[in-house]
Amino acid sequence: MLSFWERESLSKYDYVIIGGGIVGCSTAYHLKKKKPKAEIAIIERGVFPSGASSKNAGFACFGSLTELVDDRKGLSDDEQLTLVEKRWKGLLALRNILGEKNIGFEDNGGFEVIRKAELPALEYLDHYNQLLRSIFKKNVYSLKPNFINEFGFNKSDIETIVSNPFEGQIDTGKMMKSWWSLCSEMSIKIITGCELKGFEEKNDYVNLNCQSGNQSVQLQANKIAICTNAFAHKWFNQEDINPGRGMVLVTDPIEKLKFKGVFHYDEGYFYFRNVGNRVLIGGGRNLDKSTEDTVEFGINPKIKLAILHDLKELILPNQDFSIDMEWSGIMAFGAIKSPIIKKISDKIAIGVRLGGMGVAIGTQVGKELHELLADG
Structure with a gap:
């Protein structure tokens, strides 16, 4: 009243x-x-x-290589270029309006973990470097296989790493x-x-x-x-508005964490990054889309199990860690x-x-x- x-x-x-x-x-x-x-x-x-x-992973990104390759199924080169440019302009606007310090922006770069299943996407690396040159004026993607050891990842499961110097990370809060x-x-x-x-x-x-x-x-x-x-x-x-739930978890602080930056794998469905000396990891919606197409918050046990497996076997092999928090956010997708x-x-x-x-x-x-x- x-x-x-x-x-x-x-x-x-x-x-x-x-x-x-x-x-x-x-x-x-x-x-x-x-x-x-x-x-x-x-x-x-x-x-x-x-x-x-305020629930996302804080990735200041515009598209991993394998994600762009997968998008070729439904988008032309011109459409992809327009979409990447919109994302890039949006990131620049966010940084300019609010200020990089105020959003906790860190220019640590973006990376993609390439396993055997993703190797065919590398055939398009030169193509996308050429396509995106009109926006970034230089190559976006480069191969950095030496980063596997440098970052402490499981080298038996990873073929190489694609590096992108134009991406970064923010503090979502x-x-x-x-x-x-x-x-x-x-x-x-x-x-x-x-x-x-x-x-x-x-x-x-x-x-x-x-x-x-x-x-x-x-x-x-x-x-x-x-x-x-x-x-x-x-x-x-x-x-055409379809919900998609995404889960995220973050570890307790890890002594001598070896990597910084934002990382994708599995065509961008999985992602992880450092938050100081913690690891934040999330995604996996593709493992159970029918369940994750919801506006209800919650944790999917199947996806959580997969994330914890990758954290232990792929990202932090032979390293102890514990989980501090887990949560979910609701996104929207379309055709x-x-x-x-x-x-x-x-x-x-x-x-x-x-x-x-x-x-x-x-x-x-x-x-x-x-x-x-x-x-x-």
Whole structure:
């Protein structure tokens, strides 16, 4: 139940952004830059972002070699080039807007572990170096077999390592803290613990029916943006938005950890990195896709077993370790890897389906989405 004062002064906005993750914050930020006098609110159902923005592995990446090779099945070279460029521009924008120090950015490089099954992908290494030269002006991928011993990996299971000097890593928590701080500094209202239950478009505005604890709250906005990634499917089931859960775990500190950087293997489905002297590892959704196509958080025992096996046998052979934490995040995928950025009506737009690349493209998606809302 709202008071008269709350209804008149606290519940009406020019723009309401649904979703307090990377895309939602970027959309609000760019709207406020373009329209400084606009009243803007971000509503987020959780205490923290509910999808993957504060639950991802913190990879500042744009695509491993085997992932790009696999994408050839559905994308032309021009389409792949466009997608990589969007990811790269998104990473640069994230670093520029928030500041590298504020997001814990580390320029340790990206790597791909190549086992026997992935060897055929190396035939495309020169092809992708040539293709991506228009963006990076130099070769992106190079072979570094000596890194197997240097990083302490199991050399009997690994054929070589592909190195990429343009990738890096961030602190996901610091990134979201910086986004929320920046939005607050710009007088963008952030309302957490506020879940959108439904919305209705009127002639001059959009009514939003929300739930905050046991209280029903109605907000009003001239225009709204839906930035809830996989969770947007409930409102737009005609769109190709499919959820994908990803699990992550992190070890306790490991004495004399030998590697730094971000690593992929198995066409990007598995990934690991250092966090200081800890190892963070996750992925494996491809082992049980039917179970992992869900918006429910949780840990899949089958995938966890595979991750722990690889951690012990592939990454940290003959080395003791213990697990500190495990968690999961919810991503969104579709038949194609490009995000959905579109107007649903004159008052409603969506920016969703980030394909597990939220860190890379989230900022850019928000920038493009704000243009749809700000025009007209």
